[in-house]
Amino acid sequence: MTYALAIHVEDGLVFCSDSRTSAGTDHINVYSKMHTFVCPGKRFFCLLSSGNLATTQAVLQRLRQDTAQPGRLSLWTVPTLVAAADYIGMISADIQRNQSSRDAASTVFEATFILGGQIQGEVPGIYLVYPQGNYIHESAEHPFLQVGEIKYGKPILDRVVHSALPLEKAGRCALVSMNSTIRSNLMVGAPIELLFYRNGSLEPGEYLNLADDDPFYRSVADSWSQGLAVAMDALPVFPWE
Amino acid sequence: MTYALAIHVEDGLVFCSDSRTSAGTDHINVYSKMHTFVCPGKRFFCLLSSGNLATTQAVLQRLRQDTAQPGRLSLWTVPTLVAAADYIGMISADIQRNQSSRDAASTVFEATFILGGQIQGEVPGIYLVYPQGNYIHESAEHPFLQVGEIKYGKPILDRVVHSALPLEKAGRCALVSMNSTIRSNLMVGAPIELLFYRNGSLEPGEYLNLADDDPFYRSVADSWSQGLAVAMDALPVFPWE
Numbered sequence: 515m516t517y518a519l520a521i522h523v524e525d526g527l528v529f530c531s532d533s534r535t536s537a538g539t540d541h542i543n544v545y546s547k548m549h550t551f552v553c554p555g556k557r558f559f560c561l562l563s564s565g566n567l568a569t570t571q572a573v574l575q576r577l578r579q580d581t582a583q584p585g586r587l588s589l590w591t592v593p594t595l596v597a598a599a600d601y602i603g604m605i606s607a608d609i610q611r612n613q614s615s616r617d618a619a620s621t622v623f624e625a626t627f628i629l630g631g632q633i634q635g636e637v638p639g640i641y642l643v644y645p646q647g648n649y650i651h652e653s654a655e656h657p658f659l660q661v662g663e664i665k666y667g668k669p670i671l672d673r674v675v676h677s678a679l680p681l682e683k684a685g686r687c688a689l690v691s692m693n694s695t696i697r698s699n700l701m702v703g704a705p706i707e708l709l710f711y712r713n714g715s716l717e718p719g720e721y722l723n724l725a726d727d728d729p730f731y732r733s734v735a736d737s738w739s740q741g742l743a744v745a746m747d748a749l750p751v752f753p754w755e
Numbered sequence: 756m757t758y759a760l761a762i763h764v765e766d767g768l769v770f771c772s773d774s775r776t777s778a779g780t781d782h783i784n785v786y787s788k789m790h791t792f793v794c795p796g797k798r799f800f801c802l803l804s805s806g807n808l809a810t811t812q813a814v815l816q817r818l819r820q821d822t823a824q825p826g827r828l829s830l831w832t833v834p835t836l837v838a839a840a841d842y843i844g845m846i847s848a849d850i851q852r853n854q855s856s857r858d859a860a861s862t863v864f865e866a867t868f869i870l871g872g873q874i875q876g877e878v879p880g881i882y883l884v885y886p887q888g889n890y891i892h893e894s895a896e897h898p899f900l901q902v903g904e905i906k907y908g909k910p911i912l913d914r915v916v917h918s919a920l921p922l923e924k925a926g927r928c929a930l931v932s933m934n935s936t937i938r939s940n941l942m943v944g945a946p947i948e949l950l951f952y953r954n955g956s957l958e959p960g961e962y963l964n965l966a967d968d969d970p971f972y973r974s975v976a977d978s979w980s981q982g983l984a985v986a987m988d989a990l991p992v993f994p995w996e
Contacts, residue, residue: 668907
């Protein structure tokens with residue numbers, strides 16, 4: 515299982531992902547699900563991956579190979595962000611079909627991606643690329659996208675995230691959403707990766723890789739628990755109290 | 756879809772359920788999912804129902820019929836709360852088998868129940884009765900049980916609920932958990948029913964039936980949103996801020 519999300523606010527983009535992979539409950543590993551493609555000053559992409567690990571690794575390898583071949587369709591040559599989403603969707607669906615053609619069982623080879631970034635001269639944005647290869651983008655009314663185990667961490671995003679949120683505040687909101695998910699589902703786990711992108715910078719911004727016992731991460735989790743307790747105490751009392 | 760939960764604290768029990776039923780997305784109705792069986796001064800049961808509506812209605816009807824027949828195994832004659840859970844599990848599994856035997860399609864007749872209450876001379880408790888007819892009870896470490904669309908509303912329960920929580924505070928926590936779920940999933944909807952049971956009373960306590968525009972319910976939802984905003988503002992800032 516995975517939980518990953520991206521938020522698009524006026525100042526830029528926030529990317530956040532867990533690092534737990536599992537094949538059943540007795541084969542747990544740590545793999546980064548956050549992958550960046552940076553051509554400094556020209557284009558910046560961040561790809562968050564979820565689903566079948568063989569598929570996501572094959573997609574990533576293919577994306578890297580393509581960027582190494584000048585003139586080929588790649589993240590260095592796609593004209594727009596939506597063209598990048600389309601290109602990734604095509605590769606992902608292609609790899610899933612190839613894997614299925616070798617399969618004697620009914621294995622699920624599906625993978626889902628969040629792609630975000632900016633190309634010089636274009637506006638930044640985020641896309642969710644489905645296993646079928648199609649995709650959606652965020653909207654001003656719904657400025658975040660999630661993949662994987664999305665439900666535990668969605669209420670806080672629904673209540674707090676809007677386009678005008680300062681970038682760091684959106685980052686804190688992503689951390690809290692991730693922390694709530696990790697507390698409720700063993701299949702989502704640290705380290706947590708958190709990456710900021712500032713509009714127009716065309717390079718990655720601040721990056722954090724937070725272990726479960728990281729002092730800053732613990733202070734955020736503890737502060738949030740205390741804040742919820744205060745909010746709970748401030749709720750209106752029942753008529754008979 | 757349904758969301759219902761029960762919390763067991765030292766002072767008593769809290770029951771909370773939504774009222775939305777759906778057959779697909781174009782056939783939405785309102786049905787109460789909270790059912791009480793009260794023999795004042797002797798025994799009190801509250802049953803929260805989720806799953807196939809024909810199954811849950813048939814189970815309820817059978818429970819009512821049995822209580823009307825003196826001497827028969829019924830909620831009036833079961834010796835303990837666990838025996839009540841076993842009896843309901845038996846009836847539910849029985850009705851599902853009967854319905855399946857008539858079925859030409861592959862219809863899902865499953866139903867899940869939360870049973871809570873107290874029998875004179877016994878301690879109160881809550882049970883989750885699975886479609887298979889088996890059941891689990893809460894524990895001191897995990898003093899709540901949920902059915903239906905449980906994920907959106909679980910993080911707040913995980914962080915706040917413990918056995919020593921005052922009864923009304925547990926009730927507010929249940930309301931917030933329900934409100935978060937309703938905001939995130941259209942298939943869970945008002946009116947919300949909230950019932951308190953005080954240990955040893957052997958009769959239902961305070962009861963609220965809250966429409967979406969109920970002023971008290973709105974004040975709880977608004978206060979919670981404000982409390983979360985304050986908690987968010989109080990989070991530790993990132994090292995570079």
